[in-house]
Amino acid sequence: MAATLRDVARHAQVSLRTVNNVVSGYQHVSEAMRRKVHQAMEELDYRPNPIARTLRTGRTGVLALVVPEIDVPYFAELAREVINAAAGIGYRVIVDQTGHDHDRERRLLTGADRTMLFDGLLFSPLVTPAELQEMQDSPVVPLVLLGEHDFDGRYDHVAIDNEQAAFDAVSHLVAIGRRRIAAIGVQPQESYATPQQRTAGFQRALGDAGLPMEARYLQAAPHYRRAAGYAAAQELLALPEPPDAIFCYADLLAMGAVRAVFDAGLRVPDDVAVIGIDDIEEGRYSRPTLSTVSLDTPQIALEAVRRVASRIDEPGQPALQITAAHSVLVRESTGGA
Numbered sequence: 176m177a178a179t180l181r182d183v184a185r186h187a188q189v190s191l192r193t194v195n196n197v198v199s200g201y202q203h204v205s206e207a208m209r210r211k212v213h214q215a216m217e218e219l220d221y222r223p224n225p226i227a228r229t230l231r232t233g234r235t236g237v238l239a240l241v242v243p244e245i246d247v248p249y250f251a252e253l254a255r256e257v258i259n260a261a262a263g264i265g266y267r268v269i270v271d272q273t274g275h276d277h278d279r280e281r282r283l284l285t286g287a288d289r290t291m292l293f294d295g296l297l298f299s300p301l302v303t304p305a306e307l308q309e310m311q312d313s314p315v316v317p318l319v320l321l322g323e324h325d326f327d328g329r330y331d332h333v334a335i336d337n338e339q340a341a342f343d344a345v346s347h348l349v350a351i352g353r354r355r356i357a358a359i360g361v362q363p364q365e366s367y368a369t370p371q372q373r374t375a376g377f378q379r380a381l382g383d384a385g386l387p388m389e390a391r392y393l394q395a396a397p398h399y400r401r402a403a404g405y406a407a408a409q410e411l412l413a414l415p416e417p418p419d420a421i422f423c424y425a426d427l428l429a430m431g432a433v434r435a436v437f438d439a440g441l442r443v444p445d446d447v448a449v450i451g452i453d454d455i456e457e458g459r460y461s462r463p464t465l466s467t468v469s470l471d472t473p474q475i476a477l478e479a480v481r482r483v484a485s486r487i488d489e490p491g492q493p494a495l496q497i498t499a500a501h502s503v504l505v506r507e508s509t510g511g512a
Contacts, residue, residue: 178219187215238266238483239293241283243301245272247399247427248455249472250299253321256476257297264484269293275301275398295483297321301367317486319479322369331482333475333497337369340468340501341376344450345422347466347503349384351510353420353448356381357392359407359432360399360424373424373452392418396428404431412439412447419447420509426451426458426467433463433508448509463507471500 180198184191189212196204197212215221240257242250250272258268273279280300299321319331348356358377362370374393381388391414394407404423411418412435423429429451436447443449443463450466451458458465478497486492505511 178216178221180221182219183212183215183221186219187211235292235294236266237293238268238295238297238480239271240268240297241271241273241280242299243273243275245270248457249425249453249470252455253299253472253476256473257480260473260477260480264480266294266480266484273300277301295319295487297479297483317483317490319483319486321475321479328494331479331486331494331497333479333482333499335470335475335499335501337372338376338379340452340470341373341422341424342380343376343501343503344452344468345377345380346384347505347509348420348422348448348450349380349386351448354386355392355416355418356386356420356422357394357411357418358422358424359394359396359404359411359428361393361395362397363395370424377422396424399425399428401427401431401434404428405435406431408432408435409439412436412441417447421447421449423449423451426453426455426465429465429467429508430457430461433461433465443508444510450503450509454504458506464511466506466509466511467504469502469504475499 180194181191184194187194189208193204193208194212197209238257238261240254242253244250245254254268254270261268271283273283283296283298293316295317297319319333321332322334345356345358358374360370361374378388392411394410396403396407404427407428408421408431411421421429421432423432429449433443433449436443436449441447448466450468452468452470454467454469458467478499482495482497
């Protein structure tokens, strides 16, 4: 028969309460005692019973990560980092996607669409802070928001300084001598925070450089995919005075834009420099390699997991805003090595 916690306690010659404290990750257990219990578990080949643990503690040991699209490389890389960070503190992770469906997001936030039990939620939503405000009194599990949203003090929030990231990307284009700078990724019909903040950073960088902000150089993208970047770049390159640089709100848009430049018989970066945001792995091996704003995805994942675990243990603590680092990586698409 499978070993139980009582068997582990007897084998380690400690109390059952001590074993439970070790299993639940209780902080105030000496390292020597923790090693003793773990050794007993190994010797007995103890395997945790998740159903029994849920009944005993009211917890599942599971976190949920919800993103708009799991097949977007950035979100896939984020999911990997969250899983690794969670495993480091004894949690497993289930991953779901909303597919840009606002109703699906609301159901997840309010608890109306939870077919699986989890202890905490890491959520990268598209809903605005106003829509989150409508759910203020809804029963939710411990929640940490990811992505570019305004911090309202009710939920923990982990993100980069999105406007500054866009500003830094465009400032790099200015620094290499580009003066007709376009942007791909505007979504004027939506209230999503990400494009709004990146447009604000784009405009501020142009203003600081004394360059005009021309509406013809702002191209919308319904989704941040390669095809959208390609189509938008085609529109820009067909202008009587096409841009000499393109700032894309995501690396996938930039990948499509680079292809459109080449298909137009032009060169990157000689005729048109291109820079994105995300630092997905594909951009490090494309030809030309893609200049980008690198987001510290491991830090974002680690801080988010730490915050949701802390909120599970202490639900009433104040919410925190955590800003992760970012940096401009200059590669071949803007003239770098």
